[in-house]
Amino acid sequence: MLGTLYFREKGQITVAASAIRPTLEHLRGKGFDALMSVHGVDYHPDEPRLGVHYELLDMGALDRLTVKVRVPLADPHVPSVTPDWPTANHQEREIYDMFGVLFDGHPDLRRILMPEDYEGHPQRRDFPIGGEPVMFTIDESDGRSYVK
Amino acid sequence: MEESITMAPLEKLGTNELDQELLTLNMGPHHPATHGVLRLLVTLDGEIVRDLKPIIGYVHTGIEKTAEDKSYWKVIPVVERMDYLAYYFNAMAFCGATETLLEVEVPPRAQYLRVIHMELNRIMSHLVWLGTSALDLGAMSMFWYCFREREIILDLFEQSSGQRMHTRYFQVGGVAEDIPPGWAEKCREFTAVMPERVDQYNDLLANNEIVLQRLRGVCPLAESELLKLGVTGPLLRAAGNPWDLRKAMPYSSYDHFDFKIPVGTEGDNWDRFAVRVQEMKESVKIIDQALDGLPGGAWITDDRKVALPPRHELATSMEALIHHFKLVTEGFRVPPGEVYFPIESPRGELACFVRSDGSSKPARVHMRDPSFVNLQATAPMTEGSYIADLIATLAMLDPVLGGIDR
Amino acid sequence: MAVKREKLVAPDGSDLSSASEDFRIRQLRSRDMLRGDLEGADLEQYMQERVLTTTMDKAVAWARSNALFPATFGLACCAIEMMSIVAARVDVARFGFEAFRASPRQADLLILSGRVSIKMAPVVRRIYDQMLEPKWAIAMGACSSSMGVFNNYAIVPADKFMPVDVHVPGCPPRPEALMHGILKLRKMIQEDPDMGWREGYGARGTEEVVPSDEPQDNAINVFRGGNTAA
Numbered sequence: 188m189l190g191t192l193y194f195r196e197k198g199q200i201t202v203a204a205s206a207i208r209p210t211l212e213h214l215r216g217k218g219f220d221a222l223m224s225v226h227g228v229d230y231h232p233d234e235p236r237l238g239v240h241y242e243l244l245d246m247g248a249l250d251r252l253t254v255k256v257r258v259p260l261a262d263p264h265v266p267s268v269t270p271d272w273p274t275a276n277h278q279e280r281e282i283y284d285m286f287g288v289l290f291d292g293h294p295d296l297r298r299i300l301m302p303e304d305y306e307g308h309p310q311r312r313d314f315p316i317g318g319e320p321v322m323f324t325i326d327e328s329d330g331r332s333y334v335k
Numbered sequence: 336m337e338e339s340i341t342m343a344p345l346e347k348l349g350t351n352e353l354d355q356e357l358l359t360l361n362m363g364p365h366h367p368a369t370h371g372v373l374r375l376l377v378t379l380d381g382e383i384v385r386d387l388k389p390i391i392g393y394v395h396t397g398i399e400k401t402a403e404d405k406s407y408w409k410v411i412p413v414v415e416r417m418d419y420l421a422y423y424f425n426a427m428a429f430c431g432a433t434e435t436l437l438e439v440e441v442p443p444r445a446q447y448l449r450v451i452h453m454e455l456n457r458i459m460s461h462l463v464w465l466g467t468s469a470l471d472l473g474a475m476s477m478f479w480y481c482f483r484e485r486e487i488i489l490d491l492f493e494q495s496s497g498q499r500m501h502t503r504y505f506q507v508g509g510v511a512e513d514i515p516p517g518w519a520e521k522c523r524e525f526t527a528v529m530p531e532r533v534d535q536y537n538d539l540l541a542n543n544e545i546v547l548q549r550l551r552g553v554c555p556l557a558e559s560e561l562l563k564l565g566v567t568g569p570l571l572r573a574a575g576n577p578w579d580l581r582k583a584m585p586y587s588s589y590d591h592f593d594f595k596i597p598v599g600t601e602g603d604n605w606d607r608f609a610v611r612v613q614e615m616k617e618s619v620k621i622i623d624q625a626l627d628g629l630p631g632g633a634w635i636t637d638d639r640k641v642a643l644p645p646r647h648e649l650a651t652s653m654e655a656l657i658h659h660f661k662l663v664t665e666g667f668r669v670p671p672g673e674v675y676f677p678i679e680s681p682r683g684e685l686a687c688f689v690r691s692d693g694s695s696k697p698a699r700v701h702m703r704d705p706s707f708v709n710l711q712a713t714a715p716m717t718e719g720s721y722i723a724d725l726i727a728t729l730a731m732l733d734p735v736l737g738g739i740d741r
Numbered sequence: 742m743a744v745k746r747e748k749l750v751a752p753d754g755s756d757l758s759s760a761s762e763d764f765r766i767r768q769l770r771s772r773d774m775l776r777g778d779l780e781g782a783d784l785e786q787y788m789q790e791r792v793l794t795t796t797m798d799k800a801v802a803w804a805r806s807n808a809l810f811p812a813t814f815g816l817a818c819c820a821i822e823m824m825s826i827v828a829a830r831v832d833v834a835r836f837g838f839e840a841f842r843a844s845p846r847q848a849d850l851l852i853l854s855g856r857v858s859i860k861m862a863p864v865v866r867r868i869y870d871q872m873l874e875p876k877w878a879i880a881m882g883a884c885s886s887s888m889g890v891f892n893n894y895a896i897v898p899a900d901k902f903m904p905v906d907v908h909v910p911g912c913p914p915r916p917e918a919l920m921h922g923i924l925k926l927r928k929m930i931q932e933d934p935d936m937g938w939r940e941g942y943g944a945r946g947t948e949e950v951v952p953s954d955e956p957q958d959n960a961i962n963v964f965r966g967g968n969t970a971a
Contacts, residue, residue, distance in 0.1 A: 192674055221562060223677070224621050224703040228690055240688070242675055242703070249583055252673060273506075274565025277711055290948050300392040300740060301895075302860045309400055309894055312698075316397075316404055317894030319901075364861065367813050367843040367869055371820070372861060393861040394817050396884075397895035413890055416912075419818035463821065482828030500818060500913055737817050740858070 235328035406666030418738035428687035436632030445509030468730035509635030568683025574602030704738035776934025812848035856884035
């Protein structure tokens with residue numbers, strides 16, 4: 188356990204990456220039996236840079252809890268919780284695709300939203316947003332176009 | 336190509352001991368029945384589905400990345416276009432998260448107006464679902480009936496906000512404008528007519544032999560499996576679990592209204608169908624109660640640091656002008672923090688995670704989309720059923736690819 | 742049973758018997774024409790009165806424009822508004838375009854309704870190539886025409902990889918706006934069916950783009966390397 192925070196009437200705890208599976212099992216024993224969301228955050232320029240958040244829900248006691256894990260870019264390995272919580276399958280793949288966090292023990296870690304051979308992890312803060320210059324009619328008469 | 340397809344062990348079918356191969360079929364992304372650009376790699380044994388792998392990302396728009404680049408109120412139109420049938424819900428999740436971070440109070444009239452618009456959107460989303468699902472099953476005329484009602488709802492949206500879809504009506508702190516005079520009466524005309532129209536749809540489909548055979552007992556999935564897969568919304572309610580965030584953890588004055596949660600018993604396709612049809616009727620009840628109790632007052636928060644001041648103040652008050660200028664050019668600053676705001680969308684739990692670093696642009700916006708998580712349930716549901724059942728199950732699952740791919 | 746016969750009288754009181762005589766005269770002239778008995782000036786007058794002459798191109802263009810088969814190609818939010826034009830309020834069946842074909846081989850109009858993501862662009866191009874000439878494309882909405890609301894890494898404007906005939910602005914465009922766009926396309930087909938402007942895109946003919954080694958200066962060759970999104 189690395190830290191706790193009670194923010195806007197909801198609890199958030201931060202744990203080390205290696206401890207995430209036992210933590211979630213322990214919380215499941217406490218009644219938080221539904222993992223609602225697994226999502227990634229890029230804390231650039233704060234270190235450790237990549238974060239993974241697990242949103243837990245206790246349907247019986249109507250309570251929510253956030254578990255946060257932070258890993259540096261140099262060693263972005265987090266144990267995968269997919270064997271215990273099958274809902275995290277696609278969600279962890281999305282975090283891998285968008286941030287580059289490697290989940291150890293995930294049955295099928297591939298890109299899910301970007302094309303399979305895409306290079307780069309788009310959701311990181313230092314990835315350029317990209318885009319095309321918008322072409323107006325005057326651009327066409329000037330000879331610029333999307334094609335040539 | 337996909338290498339990681341799990342081959343299910345083959346059962347001997349009947350007395351025929353021919354060596355049977357499994358065929359991998361690619362459905363989509365361009366397919367008339369996949370509700371958007373969803374690609375399915377289906378491993379078939381004859382016509383029986385043995386395994387299913389959905390491949391998504393064909394309408395990935397980088398909404399979350401775009402949202403980091405814009406000030407908070409400009410994120411609302413971007414985020415609205417995520418789950419494109421439930422646009423008010425996307426906006427509500429984001430506005431709710433931002434309001435939680437800002438700790439602004441949403442006035443009661445705005446809360447009621449939000450509820451009315453969200454329930455109208457829920458009915459509209461279910462109507463589109465019903466029309467397109469019936470189309471998938473082959474009952475084509477439902478499409479035209481459902482879209483007839485949808486046009487009435489879109490007229491209401493156009494009257495209140497100026498735009499049929501993606502209306503940018505919900506703003507941080509309330510709603511953008513008050514409803515015009517006469518809107519409430521038009522809305523009541525609609526709610527007076529809608530329950531009998533839902534009965535008409537039931538008459539058309541619910542006793543139809545073909546619909547019954549295609550939906551009853553087809554592709555059930557146990558509630559425990561659904562909970563493990565994180566499935567929420569009508570799918571979970573069809574399996575018997577009455578989990579609905581509007582009742583369990585109410586937001587935006589939902590606790591002021593009296594409505595029931597339709598719950599199924601077996602969790603098969605028929606229950607998913609019936610639950611959604613009944614939800615339309617319950618939404619009509621909520622709208623009626625909200626219109627009856629619509630309080631007067633402001634429709635957006637008075638906090639000038641968050642909401643634009645009314646235009647007539649700009650001529651007289653210097654602070655109003657300064658606030659207007661700051662809000663339009665830079666936007667309001669949100670105190671640093673991280674917030675997760677869940678609501679009940681027509682497809683399940685839709686939540687918005689906003690991380691703010693103190694500036695006027697969000698540092699991370701993540702929408703937890705229900706269809707993205709519900710899609711993982713397709714494979715367990717359809718194992719061992721026919722392709723036609725797969726199509727029917729996809730229809731009953733109600734995936735909206737905009738939300739899945741974001 | 743007694744039957745009362747009455748002479749038909751026109752609303753303004755005049756006798757209609759002259760109308761029946763005119764009809765009889767026209768009948769006899771048609772009979773003469775069919776027998777080959779009409780000659781010279783009579784025949785000319787008959788042709789002017791009765792027969793619609795046009796060039797073959799115009800007739801074919803008229804037929805093509807009034808019988809477009811759109812392909813079911815809904816990508817995102819604009820697809821819902823495209824479904825609205827099939828619905829009863831803005832009824833595309835009035836114009837004959839309600840036969841949305843699922844197979845691109847049978848369709849001749851591709852309505853790109855929605856945002857084209859970078860993963861989907863090769864698929865769209867392949868479907869466009871599978872359509873048979875003559876084929877048209879409408880880029881519906883802001884996202885497919887230009888980048889729309891989302892100017893970022895994940896979207897491709899349709900002009901980059903396929904020729905588009907009509908761009909319909911809006912986010913999403915109202916069904917009436919899309920209808921206006923389709924009718925504009927219909928007018929374009931009727932009046933100006935020459936599609937030589939597509940040379941710029943390298944998009945004549947129905948052949949699939951062959952992967953070649955030299956860099957193409959036309960639209961993106963999405964089949965370079967012979968690989969599409971796996």
